[in-house]
Each structure stands twice: as C-alpha cells, then as structure tokens.
Amino acid sequence: MLNFEFKNPTKLIFGTGKIAQLAQEIPADARVLLLYGGGSIKTNGIYDQVKAALASYDIVEFGGIPANPEYEVLLQALSVIKEQSITYLLAVGGGSVIDGTKFLASAAYYTGPEPWDILSQSIRTEHGMPFGTVLTLPATGSEMNSGAVITRAETQEKRSMGGPGLFPAFSILDPQVVRSVPQRQLANGITDAFTHVLEQYMTYPVGARLQDRFAESIMQTLIEIAPVIMQNPADTDAAGDFMYCCTMALNGLIQKGVPTDWAVHAMGHELTALYNIDHARTLAIIAPSHYRYNFRTKREKLTQYGQRVWGLTGPPEEVAIRAIGRTEEFFHSLDIKTKLSQYTENYEGTAERIEERFTERGWLGLGEHKSLTPQDVRTIVEMSY
Amino acid sequence: MLNFEFKNPTKLIFGTGKIAQLAQEIPADARVLLLYGGGSIKTNGIYDQVKAALASYDIVEFGGIPANPEYEVLLQALSVIKEQSITYLLAVGGGSVIDGTKFLASAAYYTGPEPWDILSQSIRTEHGMPFGTVLTLPATGSEMNSGAVITRAETQEKRSMGGPGLFPAFSILDPQVVRSVPQRQLANGITDAFTHVLEQYMTYPVGARLQDRFAESIMQTLIEIAPVIMQNPADTDAAGDFMYCCTMALNGLIQKGVPTDWAVHAMGHELTALYNIDHARTLAIIAPSHYRYNFRTKREKLTQYGQRVWGLTGPPEEVAIRAIGRTEEFFHSLDIKTKLSQYTENYEGTAERIEERFTERGWLGLGEHKSLTPQDVRTIVEMSY
Numbered sequence: 129m130l131n132f133e134f135k136n137p138t139k140l141i142f143g144t145g146k147i148a149q150l151a152q153e154i155p156a157d158a159r160v161l162l163l164y165g166g167g168s169i170k171t172n173g174i175y176d177q178v179k180a181a182l183a184s185y186d187i188v189e190f191g192g193i194p195a196n197p198e199y200e201v202l203l204q205a206l207s208v209i210k211e212q213s214i215t216y217l218l219a220v221g222g223g224s225v226i227d228g229t230k231f232l233a234s235a236a237y238y239t240g241p242e243p244w245d246i247l248s249q250s251i252r253t254e255h256g257m258p259f260g261t262v263l264t265l266p267a268t269g270s271e272m273n274s275g276a277v278i279t280r281a282e283t284q285e286k287r288s289m290g291g292p293g294l295f296p297a298f299s300i301l302d303p304q305v306v307r308s309v310p311q312r313q314l315a316n317g318i319t320d321a322f323t324h325v326l327e328q329y330m331t332y333p334v335g336a337r338l339q340d341r342f343a344e345s346i347m348q349t350l351i352e353i354a355p356v357i358m359q360n361p362a363d364t365d366a367a368g369d370f371m372y373c374c375t376m377a378l379n380g381l382i383q384k385g386v387p388t389d390w391a392v393h394a395m396g397h398e399l400t401a402l403y404n405i406d407h408a409r410t411l412a413i414i415a416p417s418h419y420r421y422n423f424r425t426k427r428e429k430l431t432q433y434g435q436r437v438w439g440l441t442g443p444p445e446e447v448a449i450r451a452i453g454r455t456e457e458f459f460h461s462l463d464i465k466t467k468l469s470q471y472t473e474n475y476e477g478t479a480e481r482i483e484e485r486f487t488e489r490g491w492l493g494l495g496e497h498k499s500l501t502p503q504d505v506r507t508i509v510e511m512s513y
Numbered sequence: 514m515l516n517f518e519f520k521n522p523t524k525l526i527f528g529t530g531k532i533a534q535l536a537q538e539i540p541a542d543a544r545v546l547l548l549y550g551g552g553s554i555k556t557n558g559i560y561d562q563v564k565a566a567l568a569s570y571d572i573v574e575f576g577g578i579p580a581n582p583e584y585e586v587l588l589q590a591l592s593v594i595k596e597q598s599i600t601y602l603l604a605v606g607g608g609s610v611i612d613g614t615k616f617l618a619s620a621a622y623y624t625g626p627e628p629w630d631i632l633s634q635s636i637r638t639e640h641g642m643p644f645g646t647v648l649t650l651p652a653t654g655s656e657m658n659s660g661a662v663i664t665r666a667e668t669q670e671k672r673s674m675g676g677p678g679l680f681p682a683f684s685i686l687d688p689q690v691v692r693s694v695p696q697r698q699l700a701n702g703i704t705d706a707f708t709h710v711l712e713q714y715m716t717y718p719v720g721a722r723l724q725d726r727f728a729e730s731i732m733q734t735l736i737e738i739a740p741v742i743m744q745n746p747a748d749t750d751a752a753g754d755f756m757y758c759c760t761m762a763l764n765g766l767i768q769k770g771v772p773t774d775w776a777v778h779a780m781g782h783e784l785t786a787l788y789n790i791d792h793a794r795t796l797a798i799i800a801p802s803h804y805r806y807n808f809r810t811k812r813e814k815l816t817q818y819g820q821r822v823w824g825l826t827g828p829p830e831e832v833a834i835r836a837i838g839r840t841e842e843f844f845h846s847l848d849i850k851t852k853l854s855q856y857t858e859n860y861e862g863t864a865e866r867i868e869e870r871f872t873e874r875g876w877l878g879l880g881e882h883k884s885l886t887p888q889d890v891r892t893i894v895e896m897s898y
C-alpha cells in the first residue's frame with residue numbers, strides 16, 4: 129500500500145424525507161444563496177421541500193447553472209454573493225450545480241485579480257465559504273469530496289480545482305429524488321460512478337487488498353442495481369444503493385494508498401469541451417480504448433477485475449481481454465454508446481486536435497505512470513472513433 | 514437501506530515513518546500529555562520516535578494505562594491534566610490507551626460531580642479536549658471512531674461512552690509498528706476486527722448492498738492476511754492491510770444504514786470483567802454460540818456470509834451452518850480458543866451470574882431486534898462453556 133492521508137469531514141445525511149432536516153444543518157442567522165440548475169427541481173417537488181424546510185431563513189436564489197458549470201454564469205452568481213452579503217451556499221442539484229457551488233465557495237473568499245486563476249494556476253482552496261448540498265442527481269460524488277471541474281466556453285476548456293476548504297459541510301441524500309431522474313441521466317450516473325472506480329483501480333497492484341475489494345464492491349453493486357434502477361427508479365432500495373455507490377466512488381476512500389490513473393477523464397473532458405458530449409459518455413468512449421492500448425501495464429488488475437467483478441475464469445490474459453469487452457457490454461446495456469462516431473459525424477481530426485491542445489498546455493504525462501504522451505493520447509482517441 | 518448520518522472528521526495518516534510528522538498535527542503552543550500503556554513503546558523504538566518528533570513541545574507523560582483501561586488509573590491522569598494545565602492529549606498505544614484518552618478528553622471538560630457519571634448515565638460528549646493518536650496495536654478501531662469502553666475494577670464493570678467530541682483529530686498508522694506486536698496480540702487484533710465486522714453484518718438483510726460488500730471485503734482481507742501476519746509481522750504490505758482493516762472495521766463506515774447487533778460484545782465484556790480474559794478472546798468464545806442460538810433470525814446473512822466470504826456452496830441452510838464452523842476454525846487457526854472452559858476452570862455458574870448482572874442493571878433487550886432476554890443470554894453463555 130502507498131502512504132496516504134485521508135480526512136473527509138462532510139456529514140452525510142441519508143434517507144427518505146431528510147430534506148426536511150435542512151434547518152438543523154444551516155446556521156439560523158445565515159444569509160443563504162440557493163443554487164440550482166435548469167429548474168427541474170421546480171417540477172419534481174424538491175424545490176418546494178427545500179423552501180419549506182428553510183422557511184425561516186433569509187434566502188436569495190440563483191438558478192440556471194448549466195451542465196458542465198460555466199465560468200461566465202458562475203461570475204454572475206459571484207456578483208450576487210457579494211451584492212447580497214451571502215454567508216452560506218446551498219447547492220440543490222447534481223454534480224454540475226455542486227461543482228459550481230464549490231467554485232463560488234472558493235471565489236467568494238478569493239482576493240486575487242481574476243477568479244479563473246484558481247483554476248488556471250491550480251490554487252488550492254484552504255478555506256471557502258461554507259456550503260451544503262441536496263443531491264438530486266447521483267453520479268459525480270461531488271457531494272462528499274473537495275474537488276470541482278469548471279468549464280470556460282470562451283476557451284473551450286474544462287479545468288479542475290480543489291482543496292480542504294471545499295468539502296460540503298453536509299450533503300442530504302434522499303433516495304426518493306432518483307424517481308424523477310430521466311433515463312439518460314440515470315445511465316450517465318451509473319457510467320460516471322463506474323468509471324470513477326475504474327480510474328482509481330485499473331492501474332497496477334500495490335498490495336492494497338482492502339482498497340481493491342472496496343473498489344470491486346462498488347462496481348459489483350452498480351452492476352447489480354443498474355438494470356433495477358433503469359427499469360424502476362422508484363425502487364427505493366436500489367435507488368439508495370445507487371446514490372451511496374456514486375458517493376463512495378469518489379469521496380477519497382478507494383483512492384487512498386493506491387496509484388490512480390485519471391487519463392480517461394483527461395481525454396474525456398476534451399470530448400465534452402469540443403462536442404458537448406455528456407461527461408459520462410465521453411468516459412465510456414475513451415475507457416475501453418485506453419485499457420486496450422495500455423494493456424501491458426494494466427494487465428494484472430484487468431485480470432483481477434475480470435475474475436472478481438465479472439466472475440470470469442480461464443487463462444489470466446484472456447480474462448483480462450474479456451473484462452474490457454464486458455465493460456463495454458455493461459455500458460451498452462445502459463444504452464450508452466462507446467464510439468465517438470456514434471455521437472458526432474465530425475470526428476475526423478479529433479485525435480490530432482486533442483494531441484495539440486495537450487501539447488500546448490504544457491505536458492506532464494498522463495496516467496498512473498505519468499508516461500502517456502500527447503502521441504499516445506492521439507492513438508487512444510483514434511482507437512475510440 | 515436504513516436511514517443514517519455519517520460524519521467522521523478524523524485525519525488518518527498512513528505510512529512508514531509517519532510518526533515523524535507529529536509536529537505538523539499538534540498546535541505548537543499545546544501543552545501535551547503523552548499517554549501510554551505498559552511501557553513496551555520504550556523498548557520497540559516508538560517512544561523515541563514520538564519524543565524526537567515532539568522535541569520542541571512542552572510534554573508531560575503518563576504511562577501505565579492497563580489493558581481494559583481502568584477508571585481509578587485514569588482519575589490519576591485526570592489530576593495530572595488539571596494540575597499541569599494540559600491542553601492536548603496524545604495517545605501512543607492500542608485501543609486501551611486510546612479509549613482511556615477519550616475518557617480523559619471528555620472528563621477534562623466535564624463539570625459534573627463525578628466523572629463516572631459520563632459512563633453510568635450515558636452522557637454524550639459533544640466537546641472534548643483535542644487529542645491525536647499513534648497506533649501501536651491494530652485491533653479496536655478506536656483510532657478512527659468516537660467511542661470508548663472503560664473498566665471499573667471496584668464494581669467489575671465495563672461501560673461504554675462516546676459522542677462527536679471524541680473523534681481523534683488525527684491518527685498515525687505506521688505499519689512498521691506491527692513487527693513488534695507479540696503473537697498473542699496479533700491474534701487478538703485479527704479476531705477483534707473480524708468480530709467487529711460480524712457485529713455489524715450478521716443480522717438480517719435490508720437491501721444495503723454496498724455496506725454488505727464492504728463488510729465482506731474487510732473479512733475476506735483479514736482471512737487472507739491472517740496467516741501472513743502471524744508468520745511474518747514484518748511483511749509491510751500485510752501489516753498495512755491489517756491496520757487498515759482494523760480501522761475500517763469500526764470507524765462507522767460499515768454500520769451506517771444497516772441493523773447492528775453488538776450482543777457478542779455485551780456478553781464478552783462480562784467475561785473480561787469476571788475472568789480478565791482478553792477482550793478479543795471473549796468474542797471468539799461467545800460469537801459461535803450466539804449465531805447458533807439465533808440461527809433462525811440470522812439465517813439469511815449467515816448464508817450470504819458463507820457463500821461470499823468462505824466460498825461455500827450447497828443448500829442455503831447448510832451453508833449457513835457450515836459458515837459458523839468456518840468462523841470457529843478461523844479463530845482456531847490463530848490459536849484462539851473458543852470455549853470458556855479453555856480459559857478458566859471456574860466456569861460453572863457463569864451463565865447465571867451474567868444473567869443476574871444484566872437483570873440488575875435494568876434490561877433493555879440485546880441484539881438487532883432488542884429481543885434477547887437475560888434468559889437467552891444465560892443459554893448462549895452456557896452453550897459457550
């Protein structure tokens with residue numbers, strides 16, 4: 129096992145009807161900015177539950193945070209925070225709203241000239257404005273971690289940020305919210321969480337037996353509940369397991385003490401920036417090619433994954449190869465397509481373009497060995513056409 | 514899954530050589546009370562590492578905290594805290610030293626007439642004196658939870674306490690400490706952690722698929738590393754997995770959202786109080802009889818455990834029965850005896866005596882259904898002779 133430090137102070141509040149508990153979690157004298165996305169919370173009843181729970185609070189609202197939270201939109205929210213003397217943020221939404229809220233929690237206390245610096249200069253947030261979340265869309269795990277990914281349309285960039293000051297004070301997970309999530313988003317959520325686990329698992333063995341098994345546990349559970357959830361998102365047990373898997377997939381637990389990859393995300397982010405493909409789908413496009421291209425360095429973990437998660441038997445090398453196929457089939461079972469050409473007709477030249485963008489940005493090497501070059505990336509993206 | 518809240522703010526610092534990092538974790542102006550047990554840390558080098566790391570601090574020492582931390586001894590430490598105006602506690606030891614330190618963290622701020630009230634009246638500690646730990650003996654998980662068990666020799670009692678104010682600020686887990694742990698304590702640690710998992714798992718299914726798999730992961734890992742550790746505690750990988758399993762077995766993670774039992778502990782504590790049998794060994798004595806006696810209510814989980822953890826196949830009922838036997842064999846493989854008569858010749862009458870003690874104390878019901886009566890307890894203890 130590698131050395132590690134783990135601290136995650138977020139209070140997780142899980143259960144049906146738990147949104148009503150909001151007022152116990154936010155200081156009574158807080159001036160709250162309620163942040164949300166496209167407004168679906170106003171039709172599915174969550175908005176009403178939140179407002180009822182916070183009836184005694186001084187609340188300002190900011191809706192319209194888009195998927196892949198956009199810097200320019202967030203700057204508008206930042207003005208509201210300053211003009212209205214906001215002291216507490218409440219994100220009601222999925223990963224995009226929560227990530228956007230984390231940016232605001234950081235930017236609200238940032239004293240530099242331009243908030244984009246937090247992202248472009250990788251400034252770690254030690255202290256941010258306190259915030260909580262009500263999760264409406266299980267997927268990213270942002271509700272229990274201290275990281276965020278922000279998009280800047282102007283430059284077609286997605287950049288990440290983080291720091292110990294960006295853990296939510298609390299996150300409410302009510303499995304009833306899952307019933308109003310559209311099929312497409314359910315499939316995205318399962319795919320996103322599954323790939324998060326792969327990024328922290330599909331590397332090379334370091335004798336971290338428990339972390340490996342925890343990672344496998346999350347994947348096994350996602351595989352088990354996926355058909356249940358897709359057919360009946362009102363199945364409260366499966367919905368709860370789904371939410372909890374998404375949270376545990378990226379709250380730091382399974383990444384501690386093991387090497388992590390994240391090359392699939394790095395490449396996937398480029399596809400979203402270029403073609404606006406759903407984040408989760410970009411991961412499903414890249415992951416299989418990435419594992420095939422890096423088969424030699426990932427072989428042992430691919431075999432372990434095939435054996436333990438998919439129950440495959442046979443010669444190790446064969447199990448490893450078949451495990452990649454089973455992963456693709458799993459994505460297909462969710463109606464997630466795994467080739468770039470199934471999302472855009474204009475895919476030609478994408479690989480070269482991404483190679484160029486990575487090269488321009490100053491290359492540090494991708495993957496668990498930091499060894500993948502822009503040329504490797506080009507090949508992997510080409511294999512994903 | 515049942516509703517739950519989960520928050521664990523302890524910072525875990527894992528790795529070889531991490532004791533040197535102590536000074537980064539304790540405020541520079543702290544007046545530190547260094548607490549330890551029988552003094553083995555002075556022969557195995559850990560004491561020297563701690564002193565070197567804290568060379569610039571103002572440190573007072575209190576050694577001699579016994580296994581099953583004793584109230585009278587802790588009262589002496591409490592006097593030191595008050596006389597010396599201590600502001601920070603540092604536990605260097607195993608579960609007993611850490612539990613004793615938690616009592617002191619609570620008692621230091623307690624304003625009532627008699628600190629034993631914290632235990633006898635189940636007073637929850639919302640705010641305690643800050644403390645950190647250097648774990649020297651993996652077993653109890655106390656290094657990452659907010660509970661403690663304290664013994665009072667005078668009345669032959671073991672009582673528990675806890676509260677959000679009793680999470681360690683940090684805990685340092687250096688796998689190198691495992692090499693100086695005696696065989697007997699290694700066996701105890703593995704047995705203790707394994708039984709902690711059983712207490713939170715061997716109940717009835719509630720559709721908490723991920724918690725079940727996490728629990729099974731810990732047990733599978735303990736089974737895998739047990740022979741390695743017993744033969745060579747200097748195997749750093751296995752030692753690290755062992756430490757991490759013990760921590761994860763009782764840091765709140767696997768108990769959230771599921772029913773828990775803890776009847777084995779309740780009965781085991783009595784055996785320690787009466788005969789001074791090692792805590793872990795009392796669990797190994799009670800657990801098999803407890804599962805046989807409560808077979809009907811625990812059957813489904815026993816079967817799942819047999820299938821997933823021990824890889825047993827066959828008719829469910831048979832798998833469940835054999836799973837109990839495999840658990841006993843596992844304890845035997847660690848040279849842990851599983852019958853009370855193997856520990857004391859004076860076992861006759863124990864069952865009646867424990868029945869009486871529970872009845873006197875005011876009975877609330879034991880186990881996940883709160884349905885076990887003192888009479889049930891008597892039978893289970895008799896089955897354990």
